[in-house]
Amino acid sequence: xxxxxxxxxxxxxxxxxxxxxxxxxxxxxxxxxxxxxLVDTGFAHARAAMLGAxxxxxxxGVVVTHWxxxxxxxxxxxxxxxxxxxxxxACEAQLRSHPAIRLYRRIVWGQTPPLSQxxxxxxxxxxxxxxxxxxxxxxxxxWDAERRILVSGDLFLGVKVRIAHDHxxxxxxxxxxxxxxxxxxxxxxxxxxxxxSDGAAQLRAKADWTxxxxxxxxxxxxxxxxxxxxVRLLFEGESLVGRLSGGEYSRVGFVRAVLHETN
Numbered sequence: 543x544x545x546x547x548x549x550x551x552x553x554x555x556x557x558x559x560x561x562x563x564x565x566x567x568x569x570x571x572x573x574x575x576x577x578x579x580l581v582d583t584g585f586a587h588a589r590a591a592m593l594g595a596x597x598x599x600x601x602x603g604v605v606v607t608h609w610x611x612x613x614x615x616x617x618x619x620x621x622x623x624x625x626x627x628x629x630x631x632a633c634e635a636q637l638r639s640h641p642a643i644r645l646y647r648r649i650v651w652g653q654t655p656p657l658s659q660x661x662x663x664x665x666x667x668x669x670x671x672x673x674x675x676x677x678x679x680x681x682x683x684x685w686d687a688e689r690r691i692l693v694s695g696d697l698f699l700g701v702k703v704r705i706a707h708d709h710x711x712x713x714x715x716x717x718x719x720x721x722x723x724x725x726x727x728x729x730x731x732x733x734x735x736x737x738x739s740d741g742a743a744q745l746r747a748k749a750d751w752t753x754x755x756x757x758x759x760x761x762x763x764x765x766x767x768x769x770x771x772x773v774r775l776l777f778e779g780e781s782l783v784g785r786l787s788g789g790e791y792s793r794v795g796f797v798r799a800v801l802h803e804t805n
Contacts, residue, residue, distance in 0.1 A: 545591035583616035586652030603664035607695030626664035630680035676715025
């Protein structure tokens with residue numbers, strides 16, 4: 543496990559977390575520090591490194607974009623230090639209920655320990671925290687209006703994202719992408735893609751592409767084409783990540799998510 547701290551521009555730092563497990567499947571995770579506000583906490587396998595970085599950087603508080611273990615994995619550890627936090631109430635509820643996750647997620651990121659301690663409330667002003675559902679109902683982003691920087695969690699991930707959990711909401715995601723693009727962000731700070739320039743154009747491109755895929759999936763389904771065949775026709779079959787996750791995070795999951803909203 544490694545954690546490196548990179549300066550993006552004055553007052554903006556990227557905490558880049560890697561594990562051999564994540565690297566093996568092509569994933570790493572970044573948290574970000576905007577002046578003295580930390581956005582996300584990384585994954586449980588990186589607990590010692592994240593606690594060490596927080597000790598050096600001394601943020602005044604944390605915003606958690608959503609409950610998934612690669613973003614909220616160290617919430618309990620940081621809460622135990624007394625660091626104030628802001629998260630969606632549904633995110634906190636998930637962390638307190640400690641839902642089971644599949645083995646591959648425990649291997650890659652580690653299981654977030656149950657959250658038992660009280661959360662000290664946090665106001666990140668002048669940064670603004672905005673609801674950004676689609677990837678998950680509790681998803682939030684952080685907007686720095688002065689510098690036109692959007693810390694986007696898992697909102698973006700790339701323009702042509704063909705994989706999803708089947709409980710995601712692709713249509714809500716499209717609406718959120720357009721809402722955030724209307725802010726005209728200069729930079730996106732993405733949890734997995736890193737620093738993305740020309741943020742507004744990238745968000746609009748993803749919204750357009752996703753909308754086109756939704757329409758294509760609906761046309762094929764209306765013609766009686768099954769889910770697996772749709773995946774073959776549109777996406778050339780299942781992805782490696784989809785196979786390794788047993789279909790939980792997959793191209794099949796993306797098609798099913800669209801069809802769940804259609805039906």
